[in-house]
Amino acid sequence: MLSPTHLFLIPPTLLLCLLIRRLITNxxxxxxxxxxxxxxxRLSSLPLAILSLLGREPVFLYNLTKKYPSARAIRITPTLLFFPHASSLKPIYWSPTHNHKGSLYGTGALGPTSLFSTIPADDHKALRKSLGGAHWSVSYLKTSQEPRIDSLVTSLVNQLSLLPPDHEPFQMGDKLAQFAADVMTLLVFGKPWGFIAHDRDERRLLTAFRESLPMFSFAARCNSFRELILSSARMRGLVMPKVDDKTGSGYLASQAKLAVAQREQEREEGVEEEGKVRDYLDYTLDARDSKGEPLTKAQKEAHATLLIQAGADTTGSGLGAVLRLMLEHRECLDKARKEIEAAEERRLLSTPVLYEETKQHLPYFVACIKEGLRLNPPAPNLFGRIILEKGGTVIDGVHVPQGAEVCSHPYAVGRDPEVYGPDAEAFKPERWLGDDEKHRAEMEAANFVFSMGPRVCLGKEIAIMEMYKVLPEIVRRFDFDVVSAGRYVDRGGVAFNKDLKLRVRRRA
Ligand code: HEM
Known part of the structure; x- marks a missing residue:
């Protein structure tokens, strides 16, 4: 006969046996x-989740590429394979059959279910068709949205110009993120929220987003945590932002809701402002599904929220990283400035500088931007895809079984020596300007900063336009005293520039 103590021990013993069985199987x-x-x-998904929580994931993955130099795929959780070489990108991300997203996307980190977090390939394809279109192209942006972005570049330059010579040093990374957040709120809602005008993180949008990311990235990587905690409605209620929040993502979601309702009412009443430049909320309301029906209210609100979440901190991070790396490599900054001065002498630059002018006349600056994004990608995340083909598939010469999750990583793959050579870790803008056209094309094709294929970043051209405009403009207008050099920090799959403290002086 079993005693009560023995009975009490049965459940934990069973649990322990199950755990041991799982570890041995893994x-x-x-x-x-x-x-x-x-x-x-190989044992568990917990180690990677912890590394991500500590902001160590990008460096850890890169170090794995050195530890296993001949490996084409490395197992970074029991179910996830990491492909470190650029030769894997096309087979993973361009294949229509590998377009089913992995577990990373199911956490709600970027708000309610949206284009970004739509998991099945077919559902994503249909939604992307509805929400995509010519208004995401660079030619559209140049004619319709660039003058509006100009107004924000001018506000930023004016604000910095008014600082007294002995002003308090400020966090340039944060300032550039605020600029990007103003651009996104302007493009989506028609008016900037005033990050630059008020010189602050409005409604803690950026800070709250950064604070929330480690928890979401942990949940995305740790299978048991996600299954146990985030699948419970009560727990989700505790950790998710709410629409009655006065700050952060909850506040943003409430503003998206309000904006959709107001705009739809204006349309019904026919009171649209005359001559108004269409914004991305207009395009969202105009979107039609495959049956020609408008999207649901929830889809419209989720898309407006997503655009701000996906486009503000990421672009801000890219802006800060490029400037920080140029400041770290003064010879590059000087060279870029000489290029600007030469273009100015030939009267080739407007004020503020136009996207097309940077593209045509500042090739070295463009190379600095590419190099900065390559080394410090703003979204250093695991973009996982599930292999659904019966019998599996072959990626980069490796057979991957059905059901496995595969991914690459912009930080590690951006340092692939097979593409960038033995000096892949060096900030060397010149590599983008070499004579070897084939090699340049190879580097362009390996660019994974914005992902690639059917799920490539929708706002890539907006982000690039911001970089081509605001960065040359501030390098042209200001000298910089670096009080603190700052560093690239990963916060759960989105990076930012910590402690890039500067004093700026207006140039003659
Ligand atoms: C430097 C800035 C940016 C970077 C590095 C970046 C990076 C990325 C990456 C890597 C993805 C793909 C993720 C995946 O495979 O699931 C993505 C998707 C997306 N991005 Fe960006 N992004 C940036 C700026 C923007 C901007 C400015 C916007 C909005 C205007 C935006 C909107 C989106 C959207 C809507 C998606 C989802 C696309 C889809 O799933 O079809 N991003 N971004």
Whole structure:
């Protein structure tokens, strides 16, 4: 007869046995057991989740590429294969059959279910068709939205010009993120929220987003945490932003809701402002599904929220990283400035500088931007895709079984020595300007900063336009005293520039 103590011990013993069985299966009997990997990432998804929580994931993945130099795929959780080489990008991200997203996307980090977090390939394809279109192209942006972005560049330059010579040093990374947040609120809602005008993080939008990311990235990577915690409605209620929040993503969602309702009412009443430049809320309301029907209210609100979440901190991070790396490499900054001065002497630059002018007349500056984004990608995340083909598939010469999740990573793949050579870690804008056209094309094709294929970043041209405008303009107008050099910090798959403290002086 079992005593009550014995009975009490049965459940934990059973649990322990199940756990041991799972660990042994993961180590020796899992379909991915034969892939190279550190012992601990083969056992459980927890180590990667912890590394991400600590902001160590990009460097960890890059170090794995050195530890396993001949590996084409490395097992970074029991179910996830990381492909470190650029030769894997096309087979993973361009294949229509590998367009089913992985677990990373199911956490709600960028708000309610949207284009970004639509998991099945077919659903995504239909929604992308509805929401995509010519208004995302660079030619549209140049004719319709660039003058509006100019007004924000001018506000930023004016604000910095008014600072007294002995002003308090300020966080340039944050300032540029605020600029990007103003651009996004302007383009989506028709008016900037006033980040630059009020010189602050309006409604803690950027700060709250950054604060929330580590928890979401942990949930995205740790399968058991996600299954246990985020699948419970009560727990989700505790951790998710709410529309009655006065700050952060909850406030943003409430503003998206309000803006959709107001704009629809204006349309019904026919009171649209005359001569108004159409914004991305207009395009969202105009979007039609495959049956010609408007999107649902929830889809419209989610899209407006997504555009701000996806486009503000990422672009701000890219702006800050490029400037920081140029300041770290003064010879590059001087060269870029000489290029600007030469173009100015020939009267080739407007004020503020236009996208097309940077593209045509400032090739070295453009190379600095490419190099900065390559080394410090703003979204250093695991963009996982599930292999659904019966019998699996072959990626970069490796057979991947059905059901496995595969991904690459912009930080690691941006340092692939097979593409960038032995000096892949160096900030060397000249590499983008070499004579070898084939090699340049190879580097362009390996660019994973904005992802690629059917799910490539929708706002890529907007982000690039911001970079081509605001960065040359401030380098042209200001000298910089670097009080603190700052560093690239990963916060759960979105990076930012910590402690880039500067004093600026208006140039003659
Ligand atoms: C430097 C700035 C930016 C970077 C590095 C970046 C990066 C990315 C990446 C890597 C993805 C693909 C993720 C995946 O494979 O699932 C993505 C998707 C997306 N991005 Fe961006 N992004 C930037 C700026 C923007 C801007 C300015 C906007 C909005 C105007 C935007 C809107 C989106 C949207 C809507 C998606 C989802 C696309 C889809 O799933 O079809 N992004 N972005």
């Amino acid at each position: 180590l020796f009997f899992h379909p991915l057991s034969s892939f190279p990997a550190p012992f601990y990432t």
